[in-house]
Amino acid sequence: MRRDVFQAIADPTRRAIIALIALQAMTPNAIAEHFDITRQAVSKHLRILSECELVKQEQQGREIYYTLEIEKMKQIDKWLEQFRKIWETRFSQLDNLLSTIKKQRKQ
Amino acid sequence: MRRDVFQAIADPTRRAIIALIALQAMTPNAIAEHFDITRQAVSKHLRILSECELVKQEQQGREIYYTLEIEKMKQIDKWLEQFRKIWETRFSQLDNLLSTIKKQRKQ
DNA sequence: ATTTTGCGCAACCAAAAAGTTGCATATATA
DNA sequence: TATATATGCAACTTTTTGGTTGCGCAAAAT
Known part of the structure; x- marks a missing residue:
């Protein structure tokens, strides 16, 4: 499986997720509320982001941030x-070109 | 068809093509020589790069740079x-943290 | 004038991606 | 203890991608 950062940011939903959790840690459910896809789909995106080490998880009770x-x-x-x-x-x-032109005009 | 710059750079071959032609304009055949894929495959990549306006073509006789x-x-x-x-x-x-520690050590 | 070369386009194929539904599991809560 | 919630995982489907081969056309070379 080819998993790199470039492939990770190729998907617009994933870019939105990245921008979202950049500001604060979030759970899959909370993230899913921002989109028109199911929680499982978000989970899949998060797994891809995890696989290329773009996100990390923090378990807190039954929630995962x-x-x-x-x-x-x-x-x-x-x-x-x-x-x-x-x-x-x-x-x-x-810039050089412009200053050359400038000089020539002065002469 | 969803064509944007992020999707364009997702493919490693495409990234290599981009880096290649950044230095100098090249024809599809010349580009293909750098890879283990057919000219047509390169052509397809170039089309994708064209569609998201990452490359432009310059016809020169029957060659296209x-x-x-x-x-x-x-x-x-x-x-x-x-x-x-x-x-x-x-x-x-x-940086602030480090300078705070430094100050505290001086006291 | 004929052949070779450079190219794009279309048809096709296999693999991967993006989504779905369904289920199992663990943690809160009533 | 029973129930609701949060999550991951597996199976499955559809769409997209990256590649191929085979064609036709126009420009160069012979």
């Missing part, structure tokens, strides 16, 4: 780094 | 922003 492992999100940030470098370079190139 | 629309990648960056805020807050909280 799910919290976001925000550190794992940095993995996406890290992958994005290479592109951030490119768009920053392009921006500075544009 | 695919280039990355790097601006679109910022959409992921933007989504990540909300979490970046959280982990930066946590970091500064840890």
